[in-house]
Amino acid sequence: GAVVSQHPSWVICKSGTSVKIECRSLDFQATTMFWYRQFPKQSLMLMATSNEGSKATYEQGVEKDKFLINHASLTLSTLTVTSAHPEDSSFYICSARDRVRGRNTEAFFGQGTRLTVV
């Protein structure tokens, strides 16, 4: 089956530093990828839609200057948490859908990244 690889799986960083998370579709191309955030014991909330070759679309309340998204190729999207603070500590997970298989197929999720800001 289709695989989405997310890296790193966990990261601890100091307050004020930036962290980059990568999301790769390994055996399919994804024009669009999605980034979600999950706080402890809560559901997943969509943060932004990453569009290959163009600007990301952010959900209401998500700071685009804080969470930089780059989708430079059909198989890679990156999320950079800039000037991280402890309240950014969360589980970040990406998803992608195979653009060839089409609209009515499942999205494939990465394994997630646990970010802890100290």
Add this chain to the structure above:
Amino acid sequence: SQQGEEDPQALSIQEGENATMNCSYKTSINNLQWYRQNSGRGLVHLILIRSNEREKHSGRLRVTLDTSKKSSSLLITASRAADTASYFCATDAGAGKSTFGDGTTLTVKP
């Protein structure tokens, strides 16, 4: 706000019993998916059901979809301790992005 609501929020059963979780949503959908998440881990895709389907089976899992009521259910039969996890429904209106329900935490006691 989340589109989906799941009920119950938490469910505790004995091994061998069946577990039923329900999901309701608010807008029209293209498909609905169920996922499992073990504590602190990523999502495991269980089943996708399309808007023109009413029921799907996969092993011990049975999913129903009622688009007139905007609801879905996930039934796990003959539960096992290893089924202990959080279960989420996620709806896709066709753009590829998923809107998740609040989740049901299932505990299966050995």
